[in-house]
Amino acid sequence: MIDLKAARRDPGGFRAALARRGAAADFDALLAADASWREHTERAEALRAEQKRASKGRPGPRELEHLKALAARIDKALADQAEAARRRDELLARIPNLPDPTAADGMDxxxxxxxxxxxxxxxxxxxxxxxxxxxxxxxxxxxxxxxxxxxxxxxxxxxxxxxxxxxxxxxxxxxxxxxxxxxxxxxxxxxxxxxxxxxxxxxxxxxxxxxxxxxxxxxxxxxxxxxxxxxxxxxxxxxxxxxxxxxxxxxxxxxxxxxxxxxxxxxxxxxxxxxxxxxxxxxxxxxxxxxxxxxxxxxxxxxxxxxxxxxxxxxxxxxxxxxxxxxxxxxxxxxxxxxxxxxxxxxxxxxxxxxxxxxxxxxxxxxxxxxxxxxxxxxxxxxxxxxxxxxxxxxxxxxxxxxxxxxxxxxx
RNA sequence: GGUGGAGUCGCCUAGUGGCCGAGGGCGCACGCCUCGAAAGCGUGUGAGGGGGCAACCCCUCCGUGGGUUCAAAUCCCACCUCCACCGCCA
CATH class of the missing domain: 3.30.930.10 (Bira Bifunctional Protein; Domain 2)
Incomplete structure (x- = not known):
């Protein structure tokens, strides 16, 4: 597994290294999937935080109604996030290691x-x-x-x-x-x-x-x-x-x-x-x-x-x-x-x-x-x-x- | 394969639906005290992820995975591991 956080910081360097072994296109797909995952994650976590703040004590009937609606939105957001994570992880799992600069060039x-x-x-x-x-x-x-x-x-x-x-x-x-x-x-x-x-x-x-x-x-x-x-x-x-x-x-x-x-x-x-x-x-x-x-x-x-x-x-x-x-x-x-x-x-x-x-x-x-x-x-x-x-x-x-x-x- | 018991933040442990989205003890780190140490006192103490220049904020994790619920360490189901006994095999 490559270091995804490092890859976000230096996408150009990672791309160039992976291109030596023919994995540049896969890497681009990974970056796109990762960006999508981060968007979904931020949305889901914001909703979660709201739910946690709101359900500290015993809710009254009106709050209960709001919380039920919120729970439904959270379900959806979490499902989206999980799907985005699955797509990202599938791509990440197939990215090979970064080659050492002293490894020989060539494809076969x-x-x-x-x-x-x-x-x-x-x-x-x-x-x-x-x-x-x-x-x-x-x-x-x-x-x-x-x-x-x-x-x-x-x-x-x-x-x-x-x-x-x-x-x-x-x-x-x-x-x-x-x-x-x-x-x-x-x-x-x-x-x-x-x-x-x-x-x-x-x-x-x-x-x-x-x-x-x-x-x-x-x-x-x-x-x-x-x-x-x-x-x-x-x-x-x-x-x-x-x-x-x-x-x-x-x-x-x-x-x-x-x-x-x-x-x-x-x-x-x-x-x-x-x-x-x-x-x-x-x-x-x-x-x-x-x-x-x-x-x-x-x-x-x-x-x-x-x-x-x-x-x-x-x-x-x-x-x-x-x-x-x-x-x-x-x-x-x-x-x-x-x-x-x-x-x-x-x-x-x-x-x-x-x-x-x-x-x-x-x-x-x-x-x-x-x-x-x-x-x-x-x-x-x-x-x-x-x-x-x-x-x-x-x-x-x-x-x-x-x-x-x-x-x-x-x-x- | 069967029956019973157990699995909580390094270790021990509290915990039977919202005041535990995790308390206490031990250990560890730092500080106070001391000539120095011990004891005592005080403070802190995990991992993963997201956001932010930053101080910092947020999310997830109570064996694992599902489910019920507005809300789960806590209720339900399945599985895994460990311990004990039984069966089968060697």
Missing amino acids: EQDAQLVRTWGEPPAFGFTPRDHLELGSPRGWIDVARAARLSGSRFAYRIGDVAMTELALYQFVLRTLAGKGFLPVLPPVLVGERAMFGTGFLPTEESNLYLLEKDELYLTGTSEVALAGLHMDERLEESDLPARYAGYTTNFRREAGAAGKDTRGMFRVHQFDKVEMYVFCLPEQSRDIHEELLAHEEEIARELGLPYRVMNIAVGDLGASAAKKYDIEAWFPAQGRYREITSCSNTTDYQARRLNIRFRREGRLEFVHTLNGTGATARALLAIMENFQDEGGRVAVPEVLTRFGAPAAIGRA
Whole structure:
């Protein structure tokens, strides 16, 4: 949620910032709806004040008549006001966050800016196999049986692959715990409020699994439940920044991704992830965004994955992000870099919608929040593809064997 | 899922239709007193929104949402949460 009061004070500045991500027209509509709401509010409140003044004591028959008429006018004025508020709030809910000035210009994926590259794509003296081929000989990545069970875009991970994937999450969780992140296993079913608060509703509704009977959504990332951890709370300034690392299974409908990444488990409806989430002071969020990126890069390096860092174009950001970095690892079988992690500075956008504040010098201010990926199964896929040999055997990074991964995946 | 009890301004609590559109205590802040402190005394003490250059004025909020009424913390309905017990499942 953008700061509506600030927007009234500086409509030109807000409009220009939002125009970068194509939301100028929506913003104009919001301002008009807001002006109408304020008119209705002033009228309704004036009538209310009159009623309160007039009905202090027990009214006589004549006053009663006047008060009844007044009550009818108030009913009408309140209904008008509520309708105006509904129109305004609907528009407000769809206005995305103001982009950070240093976020890359452009409207789509192609416009992302290369920040840096690390490592060298491995040179193979053979045609590298993709993760599905590598996992298939022993049935350790089984999408066929998963499809029979659940439909497309699901996978069984079995045996060494299962153990390596779990070791990955353990490794990342331990690494982050060592950097001050408090490990959390949060709920994955949440109410509408949390989905709205994190900005996935209303704009991402088509990508969410909804359990209608219970009015609960399955989360597509632990970001939702981690953000919701402090919903409606007032944090102490001294508690900030508060860093959390969640581990959950995540669920995405992948609406609009038909035909994209259909092979294997690169893009599936259900996947696991370790997620970083930070609540901080407004002036800290820029630095902490860089910090999250640094953690993600450190993890990629420890795993030995060649990668590059991209500054995502403003038009390609989710509603709540002001700026986002993606880390893309090299996938030899695809012959290109693909996203394995991502981190966003959501400034006060989610904090406003979730009503998360802190007290400073007697005033309540909204916190800033950030999120970033620790690791998902995509890192596992990158490991398999980058560290394979001609025989289809995968050398597992040593950091993972310390957490229960086998030394190698595949033909022993 | 069932039955009973509870949900008031940070905490405790008063409150059964207009004098509560929220009183008291604790805590907290400031002041007086004191060499200093405690005690005592006094004053203040929430959130959201609108208007005004400003001092300030106004509206909303007694778990949530509806309803009755000229008027609701108070009456009615539904829901949520917590506590206790029962049933079912593990």
